[in-house]
Amino acid sequence: MEMEDGRAARPVVAAKLRMPPSNSLPRERLDSLLSGLWSRRLGLVVAPAGSGKTTLLARVAATAGAPVAWYRAESLDGSLDGFLSHIEASLASALGDLPRGWSSIEELARALETWGGDRALLIVDDFQALEGTPAEDAFARLVDYVPGWLVVVAASRSQPTFNLSRLRVSESLLEVGWDDLRFRSWEVERLFRDYYREPLLPVELATLARKTEGWAAGLQLFHLATRGKGPEERRRVLAALDGRSRFLHEYLAGNVLNQLPAEQRRFLVQTCVLGRLSGPICDRFMGASDGEALLRELERRQIFVQPLEEEGDYRYHEVLRSHLEVVLLQQVGEARTRELHRRSASVLEEFGALPEALHSYCRAEDWKSVDRLLGRNGEQLVQGSARWIDSLPTPVLDHDPWLLLASARRHRAEGRWEAAVGAFQRAEQGFGAAEGAAVCRRERQATAAWLNLNPAPAGHPLGALRLLTQRDPLKFSDTWPRMGEAVGPLLAGAASLVAGNLGEAQRSFSACLAAPGASGGIEVGARLGLGLARLLAGDLDAGAEVVSAGEAAEQLGHGCLARLARICWALRLGSAGAEEAASLRFMCERVGDPWGAAFAALAEGWALLEDGDPVVGAPAAALQQAVSWFHRMGAEALEAWALAILSLAGARAGDGRALETALESERLANSRGADGAKLFAYLALARADPARSRQYLALSDAMQSATGLVPPGPPSVAAPAPAPVSLQLFGGFQMLLDGEPVDLHELKPRARTLLRLLAVHAGRPVNRHVIQSALWPEADADAGARNLHVAVSSVRSTLERTSRGERPSLLVREGDAYRLAAGSHAAFDLLAFEHHVAAGRRARMGGDLDRAAASFQAALDCYQGELLPEDGPAEWVLEHRERTRSMAVETAEALAQLQ
CATH class of the missing domain: 1.25.40 (Serine Threonine Protein Phosphatase 5, Tetratricopeptide repeat)
Structure with missing residues (x-):
């Protein structure tokens, strides 16, 4: 094959253009992060080997809703011809008929101008293979030259060498890093529970998350090693994650260490005994002067080197550090390894890295130095986070009262209340008559009060x-x-x-x-x-x-x-949130956190109500547990909330006991100062006592206005009887009170604008300075305040005349802010639109595609045109208008994929 200029075209390897299947756990956090991709020119994913870069890009490709060109780079493609040949084949395959035979980036750009589509993606995986080659330079120019409808995404193990600052300044670059890809503890739980279908116990999850630090390959390797195995085997594999795992050893050796120059490999092994690294620390420890340069290069190459808060300070990822320690032990033996730990501890202590020094003294089994360090710096060590204490041997913890105090605080931070009280008590005894005993006593009493x-x-x-x-x-x-x-x-x-x-x-x-x-x-x-x-x-x-x-x-x-x-x-995730809350309740119970279990039960019931209670009685069962938990712990103010929401669940389910429960929750809320709980009691009473329904609805509207609470469940979109308040913002503003249109013509233009501005904030308070700046930007502070006061009075008078004074004021002041209090029974197209979009996303996340499609369709039914078109390009409405327009477009695309 020849190119148009007669040069031989470089052969294209079809496997490099083959898009990998998308088969991974949906991670809403990353989906949200990548939602802004279409407004950028370049998306860049940079992270170490095994972090899940390709998996993420495969999901981006599968959910793009647009043509996607895929190219996996190799070092053999470093020439301009090789790079262009593969890019040309990939784009032509994704976009269809394009002029071919490109010999330059300029010809590529001209060819793309002939495409008539709306948007597309070009994904380049393993971009680090092109580092320092003509292909990398060509890629940088490609990002500058391609049309705006083509978004380029690259994944790399190292930072590109071309200049990214211009893209950052112009907000044309979306960056995803190592920390973004790291699995959080709850994502680890969901990964094994929902994706691998092999749920782990809380203690196993905590150990796995700590030892792998959420590294995707480590989690996958653990799953492969324990798939179908029993608890004993899981514990054995977990224990081997300290560097003795054959799977991890092979992966790190083949994909990380063996690809480094010998100097960098030697540096990593020799400095692995340092819990904190910096240029000066490494230089002092090794007797060298190139520590800072080596650390910066390792960071650029994404070799599991994590920056710390202190500028220039780093630490090694736990997976790599554990592996390196095993390599060091094999190279120099046990005695020399202990001596290196002792030397590292001395250097770390000299530089003020006390927790890391303490850990190294323990690894060196230098107990005399441990006692000296604790005796001199014990109080300083226990300040702040005490996560470092997890790595200390148990005998050391029981040996010193300062470590017992740190251990007690660590237990409390993790919600292990009983263990915390016991550790505080042992620390108090260990201090004897010393001042530290009084500190332990105060903290023990405050902690014990929660039990x-x-x-x-x-x-x-x-x-x-x-x-x-x-x-x-x-x-x-x-x-x-x-x-x-x-x-x-x-x-x-x-x-x-x-x-x-x-x-x-x-x-x-x-x-x-x-x-x-x-x-x-x-x-x-x-x-x-x-x-x-x-x-x-x-x-x-x-x-x-x-x-x-x-x-x-x-x-x-x-x-x-x-x-x-x-x-x-x-809370607001419907049935998917209820499943999450139920899992968290189980975890809290296993950990020994009764407060977390109570709040999780409350959230589970609320989330089920959010979806309109698809399973009659399910919310009530969870909420009854929350009531019981709070009652046993003497948390009567919180019990009033759980009981009131329980009464609403019962009323919606037609439970005959709902009336009695609602009245009881109202009494409890009044006596315990939990006024907000009465909103749910009044909503329940409006259903359970039809004869007084109107009275209770008025009370609930007044309570919602006073508290700002929005109860769980879909907002009213339409009803046989007119909604008390109806607001339409899509396609033009309209307001009805009890079915009667509000005549806004008598209001001056800026008073009408004030009403629309408050409406677009959907019941949330708007600070008066924000209003004055939007409506009277030319006025000084005093004049703006007077203008606002007149406009507010005018709007209130119009609304009161329409309602004939039969309802509380709809325009309320809260401190320095104003809010349009439409009430929980309002028919509000903006809120209904947002609710249906959120419900659709929840259903799709939970795998209920039929419900997702129905919710997305309901959302599009609400979107009857541009938000408040009468306000034109006013700055205060532009962000809201663009947000709802984007939501509508994304919803339409999601619906099309489901149909």
Whole structure:
């Protein structure tokens, strides 16, 4: 075969163009990350061998909904001709008839201009094979030259050598890294439970996640080694993950170490005894001067070198470190290995890396140095995260009170409450009369209060948090500011959540995050609380905040908070969320975390209600468990919530006991300060007591307006009787009250715009400064405030005249914000659209394709045109309009794939 200029064309290997099958666990976190791919020019996935890069790209290709050209690069393709030949064959196969015989990137670009499609993908796998070749240079120009409808995606084991800064600055680059691909602990659980169909016990999951650090190949190799085997074999294979696994040894040797220059292999083996690495640390340990350069090169090549928070500091991935230690042991023997650990400990201690130094002294069996380090630095060691303690031998933990204190805090962070209390008690005894005993005693009492009905110490943050679960969440609020600038707002946010005031909860959690002392567990708790408050207010986008907070909690070693984040995330996921919550409940029970089990049962019931209770009685069974858990633990404020939601589940299922349960939950909520729970009681009473239904619906609307809560279940889209409030935003704005159109013509233009601006926020509060900036950008602060006050009064008067004063004000003020409180029974096309899209995604994720198709169709039925077209290019509406338009396009594509 010849090219058009007479040169011989390089043969194309068809296997390199063959797209691999997509057969993997769906990971919504990665799907969400990649959802922005179509707005970029280049997507770049860079991670070490075995991280799941090809698996991810195969899923991208399978779900693209557009033509996909696939090319797997090899080092033999480094010439321009070889690269172009394969790219040409791949694109021609995917796009159809194109001009052929390209000899340059310019000819490639001109040929692509002839294609008449909307969008397509070009995926290049194993891009590292082209590093430093003319093909890599050609690829960089290809990204610049191709038409905007073609998105290029590349996967590589190392960072490309061409300049990416221009693409980053122009936001034309989507980057996916090693940490993104890493399986989180809950994804490991789902992988073995849902994909491999061989669920693991919680302790096995924890060990596997810790030893592999979520490395995809390690998880796959463990599955292959234990498939169909019993618990004893699983435990044996788990134990071998410390570097003795034959499968891991062969994989790492063949795919990582053997491909490195001898100098880098030698450096890796010699420095594997260092738990923390930096240029100066490595140079001091090895008596050299090239440590920093070698570490940076290993990082660029993605050789399992992970950067730490301190600039220039790294650590080796646990899988690689364990393997390297076995290699070192084989090379130098046991005695020399212990001596290297002792030397590494001395260097690490010199540089202030105390946890890592302690670990190395233990590996060296230098117990005298262990005692010295703990005696001098014990208090400093127990501050902050104590994940390092998991790697210490048990005899060492029982030997020193400081380590017992760290171990107790570690148990508590993981939700192992009884183990934590026992460790605090042993640490207290170990300190004797020393000052540390008082610290242990306070923490033991605060922790023990979560396991019994004894009074919790109000002056301790953990004790204060326990008290607000019982009654009157705000009772001790005057003591919170004394606990710190960040802890006070954190407790205030938690109390507002328990009381049901979502607006105040969001303000308090935001204040906590802005406080100087917000770090570690306090920051993660505030992020989780803020995301939960937004989720409960119906903001489905807040799920990403909750997931992010859970990931941060897992990184910090707060397993209890990480599980709680997953529980919160499951709330709005319908039947798929209920399955997740049920699995989490089982895990919490096995771990010994009764609080996590109670919240998981509550989330399971809520999630089933979110889907409209497809199985009668299923929500009630889960919610009854939550009621029992909270009652046994004396958490009566939380019990009121579980009981009220249980009454709503019973009323929807036609349970004759729902009326009595709802009245009981109302009484409990009143006596324990859990006002938000009454919303669910009133909704249940409206169903269970038809004679007083209208009265209870009015009460529920008033409660929803006061709290901002959005109860589980689909919003009203249409009903035989007119909805109390009806809002239409798609295709043009229209508002009806009890079926009667609201005459907006008497309102001035900016007052009408105010009503539409509040409506597009779907019941969420909008800060007055945001409103003033959008509607009166030319006015100063005082004039804008006056204009806003006049417009608000005008809108309120119009709405009250239409409703004849028979309903609470629909436009409410909350601090410095305003909110359109349409109520839980409103027919709102925007909310209905978002609900059906979310329901379709949940159903598709859970494998119920028929329900997914029905939900996607219902969403498209709601989308009757552009969002608020009368507001044209106004900045305040553009983001909402583009978001709903994108959702509609994605929904239509998803529906087409299902039909």
